[in-house]
Amino acid sequence: MIPGRPFFQPQWIVDNLDEIGRRLGEHVVMTVIAVAVGFCISFGLALLIRGRPRLYGPVIGITGTIYSIPSLALFALLIPVTGISLLTAEIALVSYTLLILVRNIVTALEGVSPDVIQAADGMGYTARQRLWRVELPIALPVIVAGLRIATVTTIGLVAVTTLIGMGGLGYLIINSGIQRFFATSIYAGVILSVALAVAADLGLLAVQRRLTPWARAREGQPS
């Protein structure tokens, strides 16, 4: 911090609204790509595990190992292959979502009551119909819970990718903030990043509530 300059300068915010907006948009796009791709891969892995439960251990082991690699180290590993690019950033971000998402989807599907499965088989659902019309809808609240954690985690991690020239709000925090000892930029970046995480979390919760009215039937209706 440079003495003599006001701690927080609202005027800077006003002057740089365009830049802040652009970084925020970048942050959102990087998060959405990471979570969406991560979800698709995790969903596939979870279905694979469902068919062959023996794969659960190895899949969780590998995704867990990736999860434990520090992000900087992961960038260092990837840069020789994919360069300083959005791809590098997204590969890292997607990798970090896998552990959370795979584990949640598998747990969610396992949580469907065996009675319900047996009833579905007895009614004459095919295996695929049972998955899409019975198991997944019932598993949805737990799956969305996993998505919320993955999304919030990713929003935090996106900032780190500023070190390889991406970064969204991370740019405000690190490049124009810490490196230039400029507190206003740091605050703008941090506050927006936190606000984005909270908004995404609540937004996903609202979507889940809307999609699963039955989950609240006990509270909502007299028996």
Place this chain on the structure above:
Amino acid sequence: MTATPSAPPARTGAVVALEHLSKRFGPPGTPLAVDDLTLTIAAGEICVLVGPSGCGKTTTMKMINRLIEPTSGRVTIDGEDVMALPAVELRRRIGYVIQQVGLFPHMTVADNVAVVPRLLRWPDARVRERSRELLELVGLDPATYAGRYPAALSGGERQRVGVARALAADPPVMLMDEPFGAVDPILRDRLQNEFLRLQAKVRKTIVFVTHDVDEAIKMADRIAILRRGGVLAQYDTPDAILSAPASEFVEHFVGADRGLKRLSLGRVSDLPLIAPVLARVGEARLLVRQRLDAAAGDYVLLTDMADRPIGWLGRRDLAGDGALTDADATPGSAPLQPESTLRDALSAMLASAVQLGVVVDEHDAVLGLISVDAISEVLQSSGGSNP
């Protein structure tokens, strides 16, 4: 249950035949779960499979809709081998009710009932109509229940929805795996009675699994008693099994109280009903006292405005002036229904201070009374008529 003059045109039951049916879960050499079972279930009958745990009763049932594939032997429905169809198509033609009901929590009651019709791709309008019709059939008002989720239902309501769902595509055969196992005894009796009333209308062929001999005796047209290892010990009418158990195993399994169990064969509807002295809430005590004197009785049965029984009033309760209220009556035994067994009736009456059983109709309105004496006459006549 509500009366349903517009009951669906029922496709009545089909003959189900098990021929030398065996099932082994392990590799060859391990014990059989079901051992060379052969029995024929007549169209429209309730066949109860009963036996101790590990007797293969559920396995046997699941081989009918191929949730379990037999190791050898075959099952036919109206002469057609169940292996002739793909398993899922077969299952859509067979109703299925399980113990925990297994309603789909994410679907409304109407959607739960509509599951099989939708799998069969019925047009939407027909699916909705059928769903409504079935809810009425099992005594759930569609306007109230169609849009509810299973979590908002009581145990008995869930059970009824489960039966409606199984009947949705009007299957000739229904499989019921301990369908009343998860409810309390009083509700179970009621659901059993409702189901028997329903079955009298729809006449499906029903394979019913239970571990409870009393339930088997009450529900069955024929009982198949299995022993460990899936061996058929006896297959006969409840009356024949009670009066002539085929082996020591059957005798032991049915229990030492066979005489008492024979009471499970008789129904309350077999007894002459006694007309009670009735009083309604709000009536003047004086009038009721005069009525009791005229009838030379000891007790008055107090009812509400819809003729539903509240409890008993003795002479002491009728002293004084003023109108009768709910609080004046001593609650009696749980109300009985014409389909209740004499055994349940007797135990209900013995538990009550006034040893008279109040018989009610499907709307809980009083039909009449039965006495312990009438039941003991049935016991003495050593018969117990079989309705």
